[in-house]
Amino acid sequence: xxxxxxxxxxxxxxxxxxxxxxxxxxxxxxxxxxxxxxxxxxxxxxxxxxxxxxxxxxxxxxxxxxxxxxxxxxxxxxxxxxxxxxxxxxxxxxxxxxxxxxxxxxxxxxxxxxxxxxxxxxxxxxxxxxxxxxxxxxxxxxxxxxxxxxxxxxxxxxxxxxxxxxxxxxxxxxxxx
Numbered sequence: 001x002x003x004x005x006x007x008x009x010x011x012x013x014x015x016x017x018x019x020x021x022x023x024x025x026x027x028x029x030x031x032x033x034x035x036x037x038x039x040x041x042x043x044x045x046x047x048x049x050x051x052x053x054x055x056x057x058x059x060x061x062x063x064x065x066x067x068x069x070x071x072x073x074x075x076x077x078x079x080x081x082x083x084x085x086x087x088x089x090x091x092x093x094x095x096x097x098x099x100x101x102x103x104x105x106x107x108x109x110x111x112x113x114x115x116x117x118x119x120x121x122x123x124x125x126x127x128x129x130x131x132x133x134x135x136x137x138x139x140x141x142x143x144x145x146x147x148x149x150x151x152x153x154x155x156x157x158x159x160x161x162x163x164x165x166x167x168x169x170x171x172x173x174x175x176x177x
Contacts, residue, residue: 001056003141004064008049008081009073009094011039014128017154018071019050021132025142025150026054034062047076054141069139071131073114075100082107092135094127110138117172126169133173144174 005022009015016037026033037050051064066086072078072093078100085091087106096115112134114127129151136142151166158166 002059003054003069003139004067005052005054005069005071005135006049006064006067006081006084007052007071007073008047008077009128010076011048013048013073014125015048015073016050018128018132019052021147021150021154022052022054022142024153025146026052028146028149029142031056032059034059036062036064049077049081069135071135072098073128073131074098078102090135090138092131092138094131096127110134112173112176114173118169121165121168121172123165126166129166129169130173133170134176135173136170137174137177144170 007015007018019035023033023035032055034053039048053059066084068086069090070081070085072081075098078093078098082102082104085107089107090110091102091107092110092112094114095111096113102109112131114130115124117130118124118127136144136147147170148167152163155163
């Protein structure tokens with residue numbers, strides 16, 4: 001089992017943190033992982049994406065050309081990465097912030113009202129956690145508990161209240177499917 005992921009959006013949307021959490025959760029489940037971030041000219045507000053590979057076998061390269069799964073947080077990333085997803089793959093997109101719709105019909109398109117759900121929980125900046133929870137459930141690649149542990153490791157300096165809110169966002173995304 002090998003799955004290749006790309007997570008993309010603007011800097012500040014938690015794109016790179018989502019990739020780190022995904023990779024760390026894979027490590028917690030004794031899987032092989034790679035993580036490869038990519039940033040635009042500016043961090044916050046510029047483009048950001050990362051690729052993650054999770055496998056029960058050795059991984060030859062961290063480079064992801066045709067991912068199995070793409071998680072898109074903003075409109076420019078949809079335009080850039082939709083064409084890259086391998087036929088039959090999954091494309092998750094943040095329907096709250098993206099006005100256009102994916103065009104391909106050879107993918108499973110999964111809209112998630114990530115920012116709307118995050119706002120309902122009380123904090124818009126946790127939309128990435130909602131998306132990550134939805135992706136974890138739909139792909140079945142990792143256990144939700146591993147992802148919760150991984151986010152606590154990633155955000156180790158956060159308050160317990162913030163960590164709990166992140167857990168709730170993961171759960172809400174997970175419960176969508």
